[in-house]
Amino acid sequence: MKLEFLEFHLLSSSLQHLWSKFIEHYDWEKLLNTVTSRLFQFILLSILFLIIRWVGKAIIQKAFNKYRDSKLATVSANRTDTIHSLVLNIFTYIILFFWIYALLTLMGVPVGTLIAGAGIFSLALGLGAQGFVSDIVTGFFILLEQQLDVGDAVKINAIEGTVTAIGLRTTQITSYDGTLNFIPNRNIQIVSNLSRNAMRALIEIKVNPNTPIDDITKIIKEVNEQLTPKFPEITKGPTYLGTSISADGHLALQVIVYTTPGEQFTVQRAFLSAYLRAIREAGISLPTIYPGK
Template structure:
């Protein structure tokens, strides 16, 4: 009983003698400092991003397509670097206000070792790989690429990852260290292949003449063509599936539209001349 009373008196004496005014003052001062620092870094972050955006908006004017891709790449990288730099200094300031010895923690070999063990090695690998991607100009923002099993358009290149927008609209985040083989489909002219099934009841040479006349008429209207369509002749796709193959080359991104235009024009012209183009493979066994 006496022990309980004695303990209660000690606690009461502690709270009575505690400097509550100083504690409240310190708490409010710290809270005010945190609010000021947060507001300051928010302004720096917002204004800095606007300055970077405006600067690159000016640089984008009157540039070639490849130069524009490089500018967009540097823009996304600059935004990433600025974002992480602001976050780093913000957290440094917050921890300093809270009285955490940040410098001591950063200089501690044990903390550094733990950080490396928890994934800093992967982060360093991402940054180094991203640097070489930019240095070697493997791809830039706006390029159509295939990385592993992912195909799409490069939408952003960051310090840690590369963002690929798939042709179905899916946004893929790929760690830079995972990028080993890149197939860039935006650096060269793209091949256009058009296969037309044969009408076994019609003359092949007549079919070639019709296709050639379509090429002669349609080619001047296709500004994205880089090489004229050429008739390669008949090709066996297997199992008796014979087609007349036409090949052309177009600017990157235009190959699918040109392929559709050529195919539609061929089929319309052949139909007008009485050709019956089968929709199923041509069987030589019948």
């Protein structure tokens, strides 16, 4: 028992001695002053870069607003918004790079020596930046070929919506339900742009074999004459195609109309509602339940 107590006492004494040596080895007042000074410099540095970022974004915003309002503007509004989004994105990355560089320098890290010694390109690849480089290259060609612009209605992979922003690394698509999707540029393989050409709206009216087709045809033509002038977004049609077999295998009367991009669904709903209302008022019944459904 005495032996165990003696061993414990010796261990405790050794620990106290080591702790005393540790405390005496460092100048804690100087260390505290150094940490406080570095922390203060870090806060000032961050505030400075935030101010630079805020002022830079304000200048860029003002410059693009002035260009939009000027008579010299020859680029489309969507294209201008795309370039605006890209410039802001590049500016943000530049500010971030210099902030990190200044922060590392403040911490005493020889950034310039590291870059010169290892080679920034080899270092970037070694850290797994191939995806980042691929994003930038793909984004560059998307902009160069004008595959899409901010405000365009597009379908990319399984995502469909409106282009919100185009950056160096990602493209932002807002779905029609409000979901904001961030798509890495390297994942963009097929772009279906729904805003470049006139869009087709197909309107189908399901009928039975014994439905009075001639009467409904007359009603469709009358509705077209009344409704078409109310939709200036219509670029062509409506064109009555007559009787056909719909995609689900049922007999239907089809009408097609071409509209400006993004308006095809509004026009489709308006014309279909008008057709059905006029047919119902004429006392003609249409099928609502189909065999096998």
